Amino acid sequence: xxxxxxxxNLYEEIKLKNRLLVEGxxxxxxxxxxxxxxxxxxxxxxxxxAIDHHGHSxxxxxxxxxxxxxxxxxxxxxxxxxxxxQYEGGEYQLYExxxxxxxxxxxxxxxxxxxxxxxxxxxxxxxxxxxxxxxIFVAYSNExxxxxxxxxxxxxxxxxxxxxxxxxxxxxxxxxxxxxxxxAAAYKEGNNKVTISGGFIPERREVEYYIDVAEAIKESTxxxxxxxxxxxxxxxxxxxxxxxxxxxxxxxATNLEIWDKNMFKTICPGKEExxxxxxxWLRAIDYARNIFGAFYVRSTFVAGIEPKGSLLxxxxxxxxxxxxxxxxxxxxxxxxxxxxxxxxxxEWHLDLAKRTVDIYRKxxxxxxxxxxxxxxxxxxxxxxxxxxEGIVL
Numbered sequence: 001x002x003x004x005x006x007x008x009n010l011y012e013e014i015k016l017k018n019r020l021l022v023e024g025x026x027x028x029x030x031x032x033x034x035x036x037x038x039x040x041x042x043x044x045x046x047x048x049x050a051i052d053h054h055g056h057s058x059x060x061x062x063x064x065x066x067x068x069x070x071x072x073x074x075x076x077x078x079x080x081x082x083x084x085x086q087y088e089g090g091e092y093q094l095y096e097x098x099x100x101x102x103x104x105x106x107x108x109x110x111x112x113x114x115x116x117x118x119x120x121x122x123x124x125x126x127x128x129x130x131x132x133x134x135x136i137f138v139a140y141s142n143e144x145x146x147x148x149x150x151x152x153x154x155x156x157x158x159x160x161x162x163x164x165x166x167x168x169x170x171x172x173x174x175x176x177x178x179x180x181x182x183x184a185a186a187y188k189e190g191n192n193k194v195t196i197s198g199g200f201i202p203e204r205r206e207v208e209y210y211i212d213v214a215e216a217i218k219e220s221t222x223x224x225x226x227x228x229x230x231x232x233x234x235x236x237x238x239x240x241x242x243x244x245x246x247x248x249x250x251x252x253a254t255n256l257e258i259w260d261k262n263m264f265k266t267i268c269p270g271k272e273e274x275x276x277x278x279x280x281w282l283r284a285i286d287y288a289r290n291i292f293g294a295f296y297v298r299s300t301f302v303a304g305i306e307p308k309g310s311l312l313x314x315x316x317x318x319x320x321x322x323x324x325x326x327x328x329x330x331x332x333x334x335x336x337x338x339x340x341x342x343x344x345x346x347e348w349h350l351d352l353a354k355r356t357v358d359i360y361r362k363x364x365x366x367x368x369x370x371x372x373x374x375x376x377x378x379x380x381x382x383x384x385x386x387x388x389e390g391i392v393l
Contacts (some may be wrong), residue, residue: 007387010069012155013195014383015350016101021329021380022346025094026050031087035107037062042110044075044164045129048139048158048359050196052077055334057164060105064132065094072108072132072378076331103269108132113185118178127174127182128194132379133393135193136186140174140209142166144199151270152337153257155217155302158199176209180216187221195253195375200270206232207240214247227372229253229298233277234284241288251373252288255300256281259314263306285323294322295369301354304330304343315356319363324373326381327352353380357388367391 037043039052042063044052052061054077064074065085085105094102114125128136142162146152153158165171184196196213205290210230217226231253244252256278257271265272275281288297299318301311311327318325332344343349360370366390371377373380377393385392 008214010071010387013067013069013071014380015346016386017067017073018350018353018380019346020054020073021076021331022082022343022349024076024081025076025083025085026079026081027085028184028273029056029061029077031085031092032061034087034090034128035062035092038110040110042108042114042130045125045171046169047126047129047137047171048163048199050157050161050164050334051331053078053334054334055164060166063129064108066106066108067102071383072325075098083187111186111189113182113189116182116185116374119180120175120179122172122174122178123170124182124185126169126171127178128186130186130191130379131376133371134191134308135195135375135377136183136191137375138174138179138183138194138196138199140199141177141201141215142171142173146274147281149173149270151269151273153268154337155257155267155330155333157333158334158341161336164179166274176212176216180218180220181211183217183226184220187223193227193229193372195229195231197253197375200233200274207235210244210249211247214249215246218248224248225250229373229375231255231375233271234281236276236280240363241284241291245290250292251296251298252292252360253298253300253373253375254281254288255298256285256314257300257302258306259301260306261299267302267305276346285318286321287324289321294375295324295365297322298324298326301325301327302330303327303339303349308348309353311352312355312359316359319359319365322363324365326371326374326379327356328379350380353384356381357384360385361388 028213035041037060041234044061046064064072076272082097086093092105094105116124128138144158229250229251230249234254243244258267261278264278315325329349332341
């Protein structure tokens with residue numbers, strides 16, 4: 001009975017987490033003056049996509065809160081949310097419409113490597129962000145060239161994030177050496193997974209850059225297998241996947257974003273026009289799977305723009321072929337072309353997550369493979385998968 005109760009309690013916490021991710025949290029930023037942000041508590045570093053629903057250049061927020069049973073929740077500021085964070089009696093309290101639901105909210109600890117700088121004086125916190133569970137994320141660029149062409153993905157706000165936070169948070173293009181040194185420092189602290197990503201750049205330049213980054217990481221860490229994911233656009237020349245494999249990346253991500261072929265053209269016009277179209281993306285993903293192996297290739301989807309049935313169809317088709325297809329909750333970003341729209345309700349996202357986990361288990365996707373192929377290990381899908389498999393991190 002104790003195990004069952006623990007399962008039920010964990011499931012209820014995951015449901016709350018899912019709602020917080022969809023609805024965000026209302027807060028008066030002044031209450032964080034009582035929090036040691038940038039000292040002992042990890043702050044948001046908006047290196048690629050800003051997830052808050054309002055811009056706050058010059059105002060710091062915590063990166064995430066941790067619920068009583070350990071669920072990590074990215075902090076998202078939303079002033080219309082039914083959830084409110086308040087500071088009372090020296091503690092942070094989480095309310096839902098005036099009802100106290102979490103007493104004494106705690107926040108994620110700031111990693112030690114965030115205090116360090118690279119050899120050229122660049123703060124390591126701006127080079128690689130901690131995603132928890134020993135995973136770090138490097139956004140090598142905080143801009144996308146598709147905007148210049150008028151072909152941005154409609155859900156994306158990478159360029160607006162740079163406009164809002166690039167200068168005040170000192171976010172810049174990362175050199176291979178900066179990345180290598182930062183990954184080495186983060187790995188000394190116990191991290192063991194790195195994802196490299198960034199905005200759209202010409203294919204040849206992208207390949208050369210990723211090779212330089214891999215070499216710099218191996219040199220700094222002395223690891224031939226540094227458990228890295230290269231996040232790239234679908235290439236026209238598929239042989240570049242062989243190069244990523246040869247240089248030491250364990251996994252690769254080629255993110256389709258939208259499954260429905262007509263919606264893909266509308267929502268991702270740049271990916272349609274400059275990467276050979278949707279059919280080329282699918283062929284590229286298949287080729288990468290043959291090079292890297294089953295479940296060593298990921299394709300991420302923005303969940304909530306297209307119908308659920310269409311998205312689940314795509315997820316199942318890809319997972320059946322040995323590709324980790326993962327839907328991320330659509331967070332309507334400040335500065336994106338779809339700003340002002342709403343993501344579906346929390347129940348919609350929770351049902352999608354549960355059905356995705358069922359697909360993973362149906363086709364034999366293991367936790368280790370899922371964790372290695374994805375940038376973070378604490379999405380709602382990851383939480384539900386761990387719950388169903390009885391895995392404790």
